[in-house]
Amino acid sequence: MSAPLFLVDVLPTGASHTLDGPEGHHAADVQRLRAGETLILADGRGGSVTGEVTTVRKGSVDVEIRDRVQVPAPDPRLLVAQGIAKGDRGELAVQAMTEIGVDEILPWAAARSVAQWRGDRGGRSRDKWVSTAREAAKQARRAWLPTVGGEPDCSTKQVAARLAAASAAFVLHEEATASLATYALPASGDIALVVGPEGGITDVELEAFTDAGATAVRLGREVLRTSTAGVAALSVLSARLGRW
Numbered sequence: 611m612s613a614p615l616f617l618v619d620v621l622p623t624g625a626s627h628t629l630d631g632p633e634g635h636h637a638a639d640v641q642r643l644r645a646g647e648t649l650i651l652a653d654g655r656g657g658s659v660t661g662e663v664t665t666v667r668k669g670s671v672d673v674e675i676r677d678r679v680q681v682p683a684p685d686p687r688l689l690v691a692q693g694i695a696k697g698d699r700g701e702l703a704v705q706a707m708t709e710i711g712v713d714e715i716l717p718w719a720a721a722r723s724v725a726q727w728r729g730d731r732g733g734r735s736r737d738k739w740v741s742t743a744r745e746a747a748k749q750a751r752r753a754w755l756p757t758v759g760g761e762p763d764c765s766t767k768q769v770a771a772r773l774a775a776a777s778a779a780f781v782l783h784e785e786a787t788a789s790l791a792t793y794a795l796p797a798s799g800d801i802a803l804v805v806g807p808e809g810g811i812t813d814v815e816l817e818a819f820t821d822a823g824a825t826a827v828r829l830g831r832e833v834l835r836t837s838t839a840g841v842a843a844l845s846v847l848s849a850r851l852g853r854w
Contacts, residue, residue, distance in 0.1 A: 613648040613660065614641055615751050617744065621657050622675060630670035637663075637671045649673065654747070654755035656681040681753035686777060687713040688847060689800045690840045691769045693720040693807030694727060694735075699837040701742045703805070704758075706837070708746035710844040711853055712756050714800075715743065716772065719763040722809030727763045736762035766815050769804065770822040776802040779824035782843060783811060784833045786826035790846055793825065801847060805840040 616633040629637055629651065637643050643663050651673070652658040657680050661673035690712050692703055704715060717736060719727065727735045740758045747755050764772075773779040777799030780790060783806075795801060804811070804819055811819075816826060829842050848854045 612751060613650050614643070615650040615652055615658075615748050617654055617748060617755075618651050619653070621651060621653050621659055621678075622673075625675055626664070627651065627659075627661065627673045627675060628670055629673060634670040638666050638669055643671055650751065652753060654744075654753075656683060656753050658753060679753075683754060684711075684713050684853075685798050686796055686851065687800050688844060689714040689716070689772065689776065689802045690844070691716040691718045691764065691772065691802065691804045692840060693718050693805055693811075693836055694723040694725050694763060695807050695836045696724040699808070699835070700725075700735075701738060702837040703840055704739050704742045705746045706841040707844055708743045708752070708756050709750045710841055711752075711848050712840070712844055713754070714757045714759060715739065716769060717758065717760045717763045718769050718804070718807075719765060720807045720809075721766070721812045721815060723807040724809070732762040736760060766818055770818045772800075773802050773804070773819055773824045774822040776800040776823075778802070779819070779822070780804070780843075781811065781816060781819045781824050781826045782806070782828065782839050783816060783826040784828060786828040788825065788827050790827040790829055790843055791850070793827070795847070795850055803840060803843050803847075805836060805843075807836055 647663045660677040661675045665672040777796035779802040781804040
């Protein structure tokens with residue numbers, strides 16, 4: 611089993627470090643690490659150190675630092691505008707897409723989104739997506755944390771602007787005839803995907819996105835749920851980009 615990863619605001623610069631706070635509690639009291647075990651400390655911005663646990667106390671562990679690694683930022687980046695879904699489907703999508711390797715997620719307030727992020731609820735919902743992405747990144751041992759955009763969500767106009775700025779942009783649509791696997795991919799910049807909510811993407815939204823330069827594509831004959839469509843598309847892109 612690979613070493614567990616814990617996130618820190620700033621990587622330690624010395625030969626030893628005390629991991630405390632919420633991550634220290636998780637290491638010492640939840641995962642119950644013991645002296646001699648290996649762990650990884652990461653800053654979520656490509657930097658990480660590997661160390662050996664030397665002392666375990668309630669709520670904290672002491673670590674002897676061994677190796678340091680800096681992973682370059684992904685390029686091209688994978689960006690997904692995810693239609694806000696009802697229940698926990700949005701969080702399921704965020705979790706799985708983070709594990710697959712998404713670099714940025716935009717919560718999109720689509721016309722057919724059943725759930726609406728407004729006021730305090732919107733802030734709480736976005737924070738839940740951020741927390742879900744953070745925990746999924748730790749589980750996947752990711753060097754770079756994905757970002758979650760939106761204030762707290764993005765309008766169709768804002769999503770269209772991001773598509774226009776991307777090096778390549780695609781809209782997953784069940785009525786499209788072209789396959790995502792057939793298009794050439796850029797060597798740098800953002801590759802943007804749009805995933806609709808449960809009710810799908812309206813004609814007006816599709817027109818706004820194609821006017822911004824996006825291409826409507828499909829993955830196959832089957833119609834996927836909003837919680838799985840982005841994951842499937844990212845899998846295709848990750849293989850084609852050589853990430854996998």
